[in-house]
Amino acid sequence: MRHAHEDPELHAVVRRFVTPGRRYLKLGGPLARMTEPERATFVRELGEDAAAITPRELTLLLEGGWRERKTAAWFIAVARRTEFRGLLGEMLLASEVGHAGTAYCVTLATFATTADADLLAAYLDHYLRRPDLYYDQPAALGALLHIDERLGTEQAARFTAPGGLWPQWIDGPPRKEHHTTPDNYRGAVGELCAFVDESARHLPGEER
Numbered sequence: 001m002r003h004a005h006e007d008p009e010l011h012a013v014v015r016r017f018v019t020p021g022r023r024y025l026k027l028g029g030p031l032a033r034m035t036e037p038e039r040a041t042f043v044r045e046l047g048e049d050a051a052a053i054t055p056r057e058l059t060l061l062l063e064g065g066w067r068e069r070k071t072a073a074w075f076i077a078v079a080r081r082t083e084f085r086g087l088l089g090e091m092l093l094a095s096e097v098g099h100a101g102t103a104y105c106v107t108l109a110t111f112a113t114t115a116d117a118d119l120l121a122a123y124l125d126h127y128l129r130r131p132d133l134y135y136d137q138p139a140a141l142g143a144l145l146h147i148d149e150r151l152g153t154e155q156a157a158r159f160t161a162p163g164g165l166w167p168q169w170i171d172g173p174p175r176k177e178h179h180t181t182p183d184n185y186r187g188a189v190g191e192l193c194a195f196v197d198e199s200a201r202h203l204p205g206e207e208r
Contacts, residue, residue, distance in 0.1 A: 001096070002063045010064055013057045017049055017071060024067040027074050028102060031195050043195070047202025050078035062087065066099040073103035077110040078199045085111060089119030092136070093126065101136030106192045109143035112150045120144040121155055128165035137169060142185030146193065149186065156182070 004011045018024050026034075026042065034042060053075050061072035062084075069091070076084045085108070092104040108116040123140045127133060144156040159166045160182050170179050 001065065002060070004064060004068070010060050010068070013053075013060050014064070014068060017053055017057070017075070018061065018067055021045075024071050027070060028192070032191070043199045044202050046074065047078055047199040050075040050199065051203045053079075055081070055083075058084065062091070066097040069097060069100040070103040073100065073107045074196070077103075077107040077193075077196045079203060080111070080200070082111055085115060085119070089116075089122070092119065092123050092140070095127075095135050098135075102139040105136060105139040105143040106189060106196065109146045109189050110193050110196045112147045114151065114153070117144055117147045117151070117153065117155045120147070121159075124159055124165065128159065128169045131169055131171075137166075138179065138185050139189065141166060141182055142187075142189035145182060145186035146189045149190075 002010050004014045021042075023042075023046075031039070031042075058072050058075060058081070061068040061075075073088060075081075076088070088104045088107055092101055092108075095101060105120065108120055120140050120143050124137065124144065127135055127137050127140075141156060141159060144159075148154055148156050158164060166182065
């Protein structure tokens, strides 16, 4: 892992794309709490920067900490840079850092192909068998359900069926008390994907 405070090349990319306006903190749930003027500005700037950042700079961010990786994943989603699909799937499964996995899930849900569904299913197959770990299982399930809805498939059904890995994982405190339904996770991911689509309208050549 590269660290921005000791890596001048990464530091320059972070200063340009990650830390302005504390962007990395606003990507995700906080988007829903923005006022309309804040949202309009944030959407426009995210789309413009997603177009401006180079593959080399994205790769640098994905080698950094959670702030860098989370922001890079959103740029990748907005600009539909599907060449990063495999790497994001590997990073999701590795779960090397916290706070970035949900962004990977949203990106794969935005791509919404069977290849993305396979990566999410591989993650769930592994981490739903770990009741001792609370990582990004809810986001991954929501993303997989979102893709199922888009493609008319049922990849998530084997996880959510009675006796499946999802009911087993959430069984017992404290998870059961703090979790909502799989459909609500699907809806939450769908809202974030809609925000990605909104930002993508600010890419060059897209309709405004």
